[in-house]
Amino acid sequence: xxxxxxxxxxxxxxxxxxxxxxxxxxxxxxxxxxxxxxxxxxxxxxxxxxxxxxxxxxxxxxxxxxxxxxxxxxxxxxxxxxxxxxxxxxxxxxxxxxxxxxxxxxxxxxxxxxxxxxxxxxxxxxxxxxxxxxxxxxxxxxxxxxxxxxxxxxxxxxxxxxxxxxxxxxxxxxxxxxxxxxxxxxxxxxxxxxxxxxxxxxxxxxxxxxxxxxxxxxxxxxxxxxxxxxxxxxxxxxxxxxxxxxxxxxxxxxxxxxxxxxxxxxxxxxxxxxxxxxxxxxxxxxxxxxxxxxxxxxxxxxxxxxxxxxxxxxxxxxxxxxxxxxxxxxxxx
Amino acid sequence: xxxxxxxxxxxxxxxxxxxxxxxxxxxxxxxxxxxxxxxxxxxxxxxxxxxxxxxxxxxxxxxxxxxxxxxxxxxxxxxxxxxxxxxxxxxxxxxxxxxxxxxxxxxxxxxxxxxxxxxxxxxxxxxxxxxxxxxxxxxxxxxxxxxxxxxxxxxxxxxxxxxxxxxxxxxxxxxxxxxxxxxxxxxxxxxxxxxxxxxxxxxxxxxxxxxxxxxxxxxxxxxxxxxxxxxxxxxxxxxxxxxxxxxxxxxxxxxxxxxxxxxxxxxxxxxxxxxxxxxxxxxxxxxxxxxxxxxxxxxxxxxxxxxxxxxxxxxxxxxxxxxxxxxxxxxxxxxxxxxxxxxxxxxxxxxxxxxxxxxxxxxxxxxxxxxxxxxxxxxxxxxxxxxxxxxxxxxxxxxxxxxxxxxxxxxxxxxxxxxxxxxxxxxxxxxxxxxxxxxxxxxxxxxxxxxxxxxxxxxxxxxxxxxxxxxxxxxxxxxxxxxxxxxxxxxxxxxxxxxxxxxxxxx
Numbered sequence: 058x059x060x061x062x063x064x065x066x067x068x069x070x071x072x073x074x075x076x077x078x079x080x081x082x083x084x085x086x087x088x089x090x091x092x093x094x095x096x097x098x099x100x101x102x103x104x105x106x107x108x109x110x111x112x113x114x115x116x117x118x119x120x121x122x123x124x125x126x127x128x129x130x131x132x133x134x135x136x137x138x139x140x141x142x143x144x145x146x147x148x149x150x151x152x153x154x155x156x157x158x159x160x161x162x163x164x165x166x167x168x169x170x171x172x173x174x175x176x177x178x179x180x181x182x183x184x185x186x187x188x189x190x191x192x193x194x195x196x197x198x199x200x201x202x203x204x205x206x207x208x209x210x211x212x213x214x215x216x217x218x219x220x221x222x223x224x225x226x227x228x229x230x231x232x233x234x235x236x237x238x239x240x241x242x243x244x245x246x247x248x249x250x251x252x253x254x255x256x257x258x259x260x261x262x263x264x265x266x267x268x269x270x271x272x273x274x275x276x277x278x279x280x281x282x283x284x285x286x287x288x289x290x291x292x293x294x295x296x297x298x299x300x301x302x303x304x305x306x307x308x309x310x311x312x313x314x315x316x317x318x319x320x321x322x323x324x325x326x327x328x329x330x331x332x333x334x335x336x337x338x339x340x341x342x343x344x345x346x347x348x349x350x351x352x353x354x355x356x357x358x359x360x361x362x363x364x365x366x367x368x369x370x371x372x373x374x375x376x377x378x379x380x381x382x383x384x385x386x387x388x389x390x
Numbered sequence: 391x392x393x394x395x396x397x398x399x400x401x402x403x404x405x406x407x408x409x410x411x412x413x414x415x416x417x418x419x420x421x422x423x424x425x426x427x428x429x430x431x432x433x434x435x436x437x438x439x440x441x442x443x444x445x446x447x448x449x450x451x452x453x454x455x456x457x458x459x460x461x462x463x464x465x466x467x468x469x470x471x472x473x474x475x476x477x478x479x480x481x482x483x484x485x486x487x488x489x490x491x492x493x494x495x496x497x498x499x500x501x502x503x504x505x506x507x508x509x510x511x512x513x514x515x516x517x518x519x520x521x522x523x524x525x526x527x528x529x530x531x532x533x534x535x536x537x538x539x540x541x542x543x544x545x546x547x548x549x550x551x552x553x554x555x556x557x558x559x560x561x562x563x564x565x566x567x568x569x570x571x572x573x574x575x576x577x578x579x580x581x582x583x584x585x586x587x588x589x590x591x592x593x594x595x596x597x598x599x600x601x602x603x604x605x606x607x608x609x610x611x612x613x614x615x616x617x618x619x620x621x622x623x624x625x626x627x628x629x630x631x632x633x634x635x636x637x638x639x640x641x642x643x644x645x646x647x648x649x650x651x652x653x654x655x656x657x658x659x660x661x662x663x664x665x666x667x668x669x670x671x672x673x674x675x676x677x678x679x680x681x682x683x684x685x686x687x688x689x690x691x692x693x694x695x696x697x698x699x700x701x702x703x704x705x706x707x708x709x710x711x712x713x714x715x716x717x718x719x720x721x722x723x724x725x726x727x728x729x730x731x732x733x734x735x736x737x738x739x740x741x742x743x744x745x746x747x748x749x750x751x752x753x754x755x756x757x758x759x760x761x762x763x764x765x766x767x768x769x770x771x772x773x774x775x776x777x778x779x780x781x782x783x784x785x786x787x788x789x790x791x792x793x794x795x796x797x798x799x800x801x802x803x804x805x806x807x808x809x810x811x812x813x814x815x816x817x818x819x820x821x822x823x824x825x826x827x828x829x830x831x832x833x834x835x836x837x838x839x840x841x842x843x844x845x846x847x848x849x850x851x852x853x854x855x856x857x858x859x860x861x862x863x864x865x866x867x868x869x870x871x872x873x874x875x876x877x878x879x880x881x882x883x884x885x886x887x888x889x890x891x892x893x894x895x896x897x
Contacts, residue, residue, distance in 0.1 A: 254762070258761075258762035258763055259758075259761070259762055259763065260754040260755065260758060260763060263747065263751070263754055263763065264754075266743075266747075267740060267743075267747070267751055270740045270742060270743060271736070271737075271740050271741075273733075273736055273737040274736075274737055274738060274739060274740050274751075275751075276700070276718075276719060276737075277700070277719060277729070277731055277737045277738065278719070278751045278752040278805075279718070279719040279720040279722075279723040279724075279752050280720070280751075281718065281720060337740075337742065
């Protein structure tokens, strides 16, 4: 019985070798920090860095949800519009005066935002799974719906928190800090830790990866593909809602253009972080790293005088292409 | 076809001493075969007998390891299929290779479009296509989109496309595998027309009645060797079956005690899987190994998939006396029924994930600690699986795709056995697996039955079914057409049932 377990002719590629793809975004982040250090002495100050990371919090948290959707083999283009929609409804609720006490009103508003986010995500999930419409098309549709509803709610203008008490109470959620760390940064790491735990340590997380890796294998193993996929969209909706909770206290206002193109930034962060766009490989901390990279690139461009900051979009576009090329070359090795 | 009439002494095509080796496996050994102008020469043999390899060599897709080929007595070698085509040898593939969204004419002329200046000459192509299709005795409109055609019509278009090339030898690779009897008749008529034009036809099939009907000569392959070559008038389908089979079975199979009469664990009554299986009824007893034999496409896999909730099915399935209707695999797994797909790489294992993830995927619930997956328990389970199923792997952190076929099958078996099922359905348990691993897998199957589990084995390898099963059901064209037990469990009787040669004819 001359039976060899592996084929030595093909270079053995073990699960260890894939780690390179996981490490790559962190190397890129480190290189960017070095670059920033040389570009402008103000870059490496804690004030600047904390500020940059704080500003990345919206995309980072949204991208955590996108990591789930993409890992399971889906895509959600509606997140930017969803953020604007959920934020608008939340502010309208706060302005409605349904709850008199400012603190209670705020808690109720936040709970409402979470609920609406979950429902919006559920809608996306059911349309793609039960309705069996391609995620790209389904969420392109809901993107239009959420954006259109926001425009209609704001009548083309802005929706602003009117109650000063509530705003005063709410502001610290974005601008405050806890033992020296801005709250949005704490939110990033806490949500990422939860997301990582669920994706890597629980049965559901394993199922998400399996469904994205090979739908048939998952189905033949008794996994409900539709349920797993639908829940990823609900998780995405919850993440958008958490981003709303951080976004509203920042300006206390939304408009028809709030969150424009954030879906593309979120997808960029996910892909730059090493998650496979075709599904099956999800990297939570890579996604966070990707979100940081996007924000830091913008920051360096602002601080240095080499490149006009108006080119930020172009640079971010180039980053996603480079990230894909690097990912592919690491996998083909 | 402006071919010079070759003198009868020199065959149109002749191959001598053809051999083909893949690695250390010799899949074809010393084959001599020829085709004369104006004859249909059938090549028959079981799955894996080497028919496809031989055809690929003749059509230029593969180079022979040894041996030579002659056209009109002149030695030739082919650099590829296009080269063989230039020499007048064309192959009609078994699968339909057409672009479903293009029209008949567009498909027939795909890659060799007719032009009028810089524009595509649709009118000329439509006329040419209409003529080509009419030549095959059909009136399909060349403007029809291919996806609207029936399988038989598509096949006709495919043949028309192949015959557009100037040709002297046409190879048909199991052309009737997916056709109804009526459609088969129509196809055979087309082949007769082609033959009448002085073309040599090589016809591969394992449907013996149809070979008897169409062929002038028959060559039988078995295990890569040519075992017989006769004029068709000298052979009856039953003789062909005997020649195809007739191999002595080595001591590959475990000794089994005939299962005594025990309680029935699964009863299937009038189960229909639309499009694949009709009116299937059978029973499975505790501790029994039940085989499902039949040709490829007989509906065996689909029947099993319908039973476990992977496909929609109608009918009655009683599990331990209670009627069940599994809506998805989750439900059938819960009932203790597992199905191991024939498509190990596509539906069985996550090839890019490690062994642990694959092993525990279907039974993760058993590995949940307080909140999270207990990795220690998973790792212990892998150690146990490696021991119990003798999975040969140097390291435990490799990916499932890096295991050999045999070890993948063992891993899949281990994965499903973690669910501790009472009924195990294994589809093509040893496809693509070397002989050593085969023997082990047979032992595992026998052991599972001894433990009181009931096993269904679906296989296209008859010796394997005969070697390990207590009873074999034979399917043909979506129906269970017979059962063989005891002394009747021989390849001859199974082939007779599976191919539809009736008993009187065979006697």
